[in-house]
Amino acid sequence: MDLLCAEGLPGAENLNVDEDLAVLDSWAQHIKSEIDRNFHHYSEDPAYFYGSTNFYKMALMAVVLYEDYNIRYNPKWMAAPGTEPADDHFFADSRDILIHGLIGQQRMGTCSSMPVLYVALGRRLGYPLKLVMTKQHLFMRWDSPTEKFDMDGTTKGVSKYDDSVYRQWPFPISDEEIKEEGYLKSLSPQEEVSVFLSIRGACQTDNGQLGDALPSFSLACRYAPTWKGNQVMFAQARRRLARPVPSVQQASPMNPNIPADPNPLQQAPRNLFQTP
Numbered sequence: 001m002d003l004l005c006a007e008g009l010p011g012a013e014n015l016n017v018d019e020d021l022a023v024l025d026s027w028a029q030h031i032k033s034e035i036d037r038n039f040h041h042y043s044e045d046p047a048y049f050y051g052s053t054n055f056y057k058m059a060l061m062a063v064v065l066y067e068d069y070n071i072r073y074n075p076k077w078m079a080a081p082g083t084e085p086a087d088d089h090f091f092a093d094s095r096d097i098l099i100h101g102l103i104g105q106q107r108m109g110t111c112s113s114m115p116v117l118y119v120a121l122g123r124r125l126g127y128p129l130k131l132v133m134t135k136q137h138l139f140m141r142w143d144s145p146t147e148k149f150d151m152d153g154t155t156k157g158v159s160k161y162d163d164s165v166y167r168q169w170p171f172p173i174s175d176e177e178i179k180e181e182g183y184l185k186s187l188s189p190q191e192e193v194s195v196f197l198s199i200r201g202a203c204q205t206d207n208g209q210l211g212d213a214l215p216s217f218s219l220a221c222r223y224a225p226t227w228k229g230n231q232v233m234f235a236q237a238r239r240r241l242a243r244p245v246p247s248v249q250q251a252s253p254m255n256p257n258i259p260a261d262p263n264p265l266q267q268a269p270r271n272l273f274q275t276p
Contacts, residue, residue, distance in 0.1 A: 001192065001193050001196055002098055002099050002113075002116050002120070002196050003015070003017045003020055003021070003098070003099065003100055004017065005098060005196040005197060005199065005200040006094050006098040006099075006100050006200070008212075009094035009098075009200065009203050009204070009207075010092065010093060010094060010203070010207050011093040011094035011095040011096075011101065012094045012095070012098070012100055014104075015100050020099075020100055020103045020104075023103050024103065024120055024121060024124065025124065027064075027065075027069065027121060028121045028124035028125055030064065030068070031060070031061050031064045031065075031121060031125070032125055034060055034063075034064050034068075035056075035057050035060045035061070038060055039056075041056070042056040050160060052147065052149070054127075054142050054144075054147055055142070055149065055151075055160055057125075057127065058118070058122070058127075058142065058151055058153075058158050059157065059158055061118065061121060061122065061158070062118075062153055062156075062157045062158035063157065065117070065118075065121075065153075066156055066157070069107065070107045071102055071107055071108075071109070071114070071117070072107060072108050072109075073108065073109065073110060073111075073114065073154050073155065074096055074108040074109060074110055076096075077090060077096065077110050089206045090110075090206075091199065091202035091203045091205070091206045092203065092206040092207060093203075094203050095108070095109075096108070096109060096110050096112070096113070097109070097110060097112040097113055097199050097202075097203060098112070098113055098116075098196070098199060098200075098203075099113045099116050099117050099120065101113060102114065102117050103117075110154070111137050111138050111139070111154050112138055112199055114153055114154050115131060115138045115139055115140040115152075115153060115154075116131065116138070116196075118140050118151075118153050118158075119131055119140055122140075127142070128142060128143050128144040129141070129142060129143070130143045130186035130187060131186075131187045131192055131195065132150065132166075132184060132185065132186055132187065133181070133182060133183050133184075133187070133195065134166040134167075134169075134170075134171075134173060134183050134184060135170070135171040135172075135173045135177065135181075135183065136170060136171060137166070137169075137170050137171075138195070139151065139152050139161075139166065140152075140153065141186055143186050149161070149162065150162055150163060150165070150166065163184050166183075166184060167184070180226075180227070180228040181227055181228055181229055182224065182226070182227050190223045190224065191223065191224050193223050194219075194220045194221075194222075194223035194224035194227070194230065195220075195224075197216050197217070197219045197220040197223070198216070198217065198220040198229070198230060198233060200216045201213040201214075201216030201217040201220060201233060201237070202233075204216060205237065210237060210240050210241050211241070213237050214234075214237045214238065214241060217230070217233045217234040217237050218234060220233070220234070221234050
C-alpha cells in the first residue's frame with residue numbers, strides 16, 4: 001500500500017511496484033537466513049538483547065539492512081530533536097518519505113519510511129509488527145499477546161523503548177493530543193493506509209499539486225476520520241483551492257481547474273481500498 005501511494009509522485013518516476021515487492025521478498029529471506037545463522041550471538045549473551053529472542057530478531061534485521069543493503073537515514077533531514085524547520089519541503093521528494101526510496105538505488109529514507117520497511121519485512125517473516133505514531137514521528141512495535149516493546153530503526157541498529165520515551169521525543173505530547181491524533185496506539189490496517197495517504201498528500205502539496213492532494217487527504221480522512229491532523233490537512237487543502245473536492249481520477253497537476261466530482265471517493269483507484 002505504501003508503494004501504491006507513491007505512484008505518480010515526484011521521485012517515483014521509475015517506480016515498479018511488482019519489482020519492489022519481489023525485492024522485499026528476497027530481502028526477507030536473506031534476513032531470515034542471517035537471523036538463524038547468527039543465533040549463537042543470542043545464546044552467548046542473552047542479556048545484550050534484553051533476554052528477548054524477538055528483540056534479537058529485530059536487531060539482526062537492522063544489522064542486515066545497514067551492512068548488506070546500505071540502508072541509511074538521509075543526512076539531509078537530520079536535525080536536533082524538538083527542532084521544527086519552517087518551509088523545509090521535507091515531503092517534496094517521495095523517495096525520502098515512502099519505501100521505494102529505500103528499495104531503489106538511493107537506499108535512504110526517514111522516519112516516514114524506515115519503520116514501514118521494517119514492518120513490511122518483518123510481516124513477511126510472520127512477526128507481529130505494528131506501526132505507531134507520535135508527534136511528527138513514526139515508529140514500530142512488536143505487539144504480541146506475550147510480549148510488547150517499541151523500537152526505532154532510524155539509526156545504525158535498532159533501539160528498544162517503551163511508550164514513555166515517545167511521550168517526550170521527538171516532541172512532548174499531551175493526553176489530549178494522544179486522544180485526538182491516535183498517538184501511541186498500534187495502527188490498524190485502515191489507519192496505516194490513512195498515514196500513507198496523508199504522506200502522499202503532503203508530497204503533492206509540497207510540489208504544488210493541490211488538485212491531487214485534496215483527494216489524498218480526503219481518503220486519509222475516510223480511513224481515520226477521528227484524527228484531528230487528518231481533518232486539519234483536509235480543511236487546509238480545501239481552503240487553498242477554495243472549491244469543492246475534485247475527482248481522484250480526473251485531478252491533474254497539469255490541469256488544476258477541472259470541474260469537481262460530486263462523489264470523489266467513489267472514483268478513487270480500486271487498489272487504494274484494498275486491505276494492506
